[in-house]
Amino acid sequence: MGVTPLVSLVDRSEIHVDLKLSENDVVKVALGQPVTLTSDSLPNWSAKGTVSYIAPAAQVTNGVTTYAVRASFGDSDPLLRVGMNSNVSIITAHKSDVLLVPSTALLPKGSGHAVQRLNADGKTVNEVDVQTGLTDGTLTEVVSGLKSGDQVVPLPSLGTPKPSGPFGG
Numbered sequence: 001m002g003v004t005p006l007v008s009l010v011d012r013s014e015i016h017v018d019l020k021l022s023e024n025d026v027v028k029v030a031l032g033q034p035v036t037l038t039s040d041s042l043p044n045w046s047a048k049g050t051v052s053y054i055a056p057a058a059q060v061t062n063g064v065t066t067y068a069v070r071a072s073f074g075d076s077d078p079l080l081r082v083g084m085n086s087n088v089s090i091i092t093a094h095k096s097d098v099l100l101v102p103s104t105a106l107l108p109k110g111s112g113h114a115v116q117r118l119n120a121d122g123k124t125v126n127e128v129d130v131q132t133g134l135t136d137g138t139l140t141e142v143v144s145g146l147k148s149g150d151q152v153v154p155l156p157s158l159g160t161p162k163p164s165g166p167f168g169g
Contacts, residue, residue, distance in 0.1 A: 014072060014073065014074060015037070015047065015049075015072070015073040015077070015080060016052070016070050016071065016072045016073065017037060017070070017071045017073075017086055017088050018068060018069070018070050019068070019069045019070070019071065019088060020059070020066035020067070020068060020069070021066060021067050021069050022065070022066060022067075023058065023065050023066075023067065026054065026067040026069065028090075028092040029051055029054060029069060029090055029092065030051065030054075031050075031051055031052070031053075031054060032050050032051060033050060033051045033090055033091060033092065034048065034049075034050060034090075034091045035048070035049045035050055035051060035071040035073075035088055035089065035090050035091070036048060036049075036088070036089045036091075037049060037071065037073055037080075037086055037087070037088055038086065038087045038089075039080060039084050039085065039086045039087065040085065040087070041084055041085070042079055042080065042084075045077075045079060045080075047073045047077060047080070048073070049071050049072050049073035049074065050071070050072060051069060051070070051071055051090060052070050052071065052072035053068070053069065053070035054067065054068075054069050055067045055068040055069070071088050071090070093134055095133070095134060095141065098133070098134075098141045098142075099141065099142045099146060099147075099148060100139040100140065100141060100142070101115060101130075101139070101140055101142055101146070101152050101154075102138070102139060102140075102152075102154045103135060103137060103138055103139060103140045104154055104155050105152045105153060105154050105155070105156060106130075106132065106140060107127070107156055109129060112129060112130070112131065112132075113129075113130050113131075113132055114127045114128060114129050114130060115127070115128055115130055115142075115145070115146065115152045115153070115156065116128075116152060116153040116156040117146065117150050117151065117152055117153075118150075118151040118152070118153065122151075125153055125156075128145050128146065129145050130142045130143075130144065130145030130146060131143040131144040131145060
């Protein structure tokens with residue numbers, strides 16, 4: 001006969017989130033790196049923390065290799081409840097005063113990238129080769145090829161627009 005617990009105790013003195021990172025991502029993470037926690041359930045809410053544990057050995061499940069990582073957050077905010085889905089951002093690199101473009105503006109060009117820059121008339125564009133740096137997936141640093149104030153097409157065309165209709169008309 002099994003015993004059913006009457007009470008479950010949860011230690012809320014410190015919030016932590018356990019993550020599983022791929023081997024490509026875990027090499028970018030170090031103990032003490034800053035972490036931001038958000039939750040879709042709590043708009044405009046966030047908490048700051050740090051990476052507090054990185055597993056020394058991998059776990060392999062169904063052929064997928066991951067590493068356990070823990071992010072710890074000092075304060076226990078009563079708004080965040082145990083079991084809520086959360087989003088964790090680990091800051092692996094940081095630069096200030098950089099030129100950023102939407103990542104969607106980048107066109108593949110050989111082994112690099114180009115962007116479509118608006119000309120002074122605001123209507124025509126020319127393609128400019130750019131060298132990129134850090135990215136968060138949404139915005140990408142441009143190291144060379146553009147200057148502050150240049151306007152780029154955020155969703156560039158990959159070619160000349162084709163006439164519509166079955167026969168080009």
